[in-house]
Amino acid sequence: MTDNTKVLLKRQSTGIPVADDFEITTAPIEAAGDGELQCETIYLSLDPYLRGKISGRHMSGAVLPGQLMAGEAISRVLVSNNAGFAAGDIVAAHSGWQSHPVIEAAHARKLDPAVGPLSTFLGILGMPGLTAYAGLLRLGEPKSGDIVVVSAASGAVGSLVGQIAKIKGCRIVGIAGAAEKCAWVTGVAGFDEAVSYKSGDLRKGLDRACPDGIDVYFDNVGGDMLQAAMERLSIGARVVLCGLMAQYNSDEMPPGPNPAFIIKARATVRGMVVYDHEDLREEMVTEVSRWLREGRIQYLEDRAEGLENAPRAFSRLMQGKNVGKAIVVVGGE
């Protein structure tokens, strides 16, 4: 039997995390105790919120140097000591960056592989999916005909936000960086327009794509992108603050937009934390998986092969170099 490969945090990094901030170790695979599941990891999810855990700033807690790096993963159960699970079951759990986790059954969610491709349970059918679904529909309150703008539009959350808004009858503008991301957003995901912030003309691009202003802005970035969108809000606009990619790698708290933009537009700005919307998960999985089967939802994955490549892939993600949902393929399906 192989060992358990683990990726530990080696040091608290400042700035963009690099592969050297992590350390790969092996240890014997642990046995499952009472009520526990011995598993093998299939897919590991890399998400921007993990950056906050490394610096101890995230609300879900810190990862300290020497500790196993945190993250959600899809695993196959090898041994079950809980009546609710059997060997061969597929589960999702926050089991971290390791190849053979032992998971408390109470913290594992059994997945139905018939619902969608396994890896999508880390993306559009998982936490990013719930973020997009609840953030847009509950907090963004899109109405048919609304102009909806979303930043990080090719990302796991952004791409789904746009596509759900499209299904709801909105006109969708995505902000992304690289040309290939913009091309995917309009060419594959069906956005009406893509605006590149890398063209140096974010504001002109937005003016061209949204001459009548923005009704819903779903923000995954903060910084200047939030500022540019705030300058263009229509009366009664809704802004969903969901992510802060522009500042995750920094310990600074840079200032935000002047409050006058919110007053002028009589806008409603809401902060989004996905943990508050667990009640919508079942509805989200039902709806999004149906749209997926109907071919109305496209998704993009940025896959790294092998747990040993997780640190490098995470560094890429935190530089915005990923194209689509960042996933590490740890074991075979």
Next chain:
Amino acid sequence: MTDNTKVLLKRQSTGIPVADDFEITTAPIEAAGDGELQCETIYLSLDPYLRGKISGRHMSGAVLPGQLMAGEAISRVLVSNNAGFAAGDIVAAHSGWQSHPVIEAAHARKLDPAVGPLSTFLGILGMPGLTAYAGLLRLGEPKSGDIVVVSAASGAVGSLVGQIAKIKGCRIVGIAGAAEKCAWVTGVAGFDEAVSYKSGDLRKGLDRACPDGIDVYFDNVGGDMLQAAMERLSIGARVVLCGLMAQYNSDEMPPGPNPAFIIKARATVRGMVVYDHEDLREEMVTEVSRWLREGRIQYLEDRAEGLENAPRAFSRLMQGKNVGKAIVVVGGE
């Protein structure tokens, strides 16, 4: 018969307006045309939004040099050429800084002097009253037991926000400047706590007054006060952005708080413009005038005597030196 005394804008000021930015002139009193009312002004209202009109920035339009200075006033009808009004009626209208306006009947609102003291129709029963009532109850959604913080707490809007919140069962903290304002806020208006931003310890004061955070923040100021409040929001907090006293005298658009504060608190931030809430005016007058008769609402006026003192009083207001609703007594009741 006396002349019509008028105050014109002499020049677009930068920074804090001074008396010299205005010019006092007299002209013969105009006759009322068809459908018009010839009136004599009793009380003129001075409000911070007028600062934006002088610099052409306010959504209700600009006042240009040489033009009559704008503002709402309470007047007595001398001659009526409209069937809906009679000589002796008391009306409110945006008739500007003049002693004897001719007002289109369609733009005049007849007041019932039995409802409350006449000057309160410019304050707690007028536009500031509607701002406080709709802003707090419709946008702030206070619940009994909530910690409600309001800035410019001795002002026309702020003092009413606090007192309505108190009636609704909240714990009220007011932020004000001068010691006499703070004393009025707690000693007369019944706020639970007053925090002085002039003590240089705004943050410590807020921490002392709101150890469990802020559930509703009603902001009339912006700037560092908004920043300090944002740092202390409770989960699910509502922020009403109503005024920007900190930047009215400036042409700059200084940055605002980092969006992370809104996300962390899952807060809802709404921009308030009183014009959107006209549908609540009747309810507001009914409710607030009842509370006033019941002795549950206190109000404070900062009165200047004579139209010629309006420029100086406006300058005082824009320096935050007024204590209570700024009113100019133009004629006798």
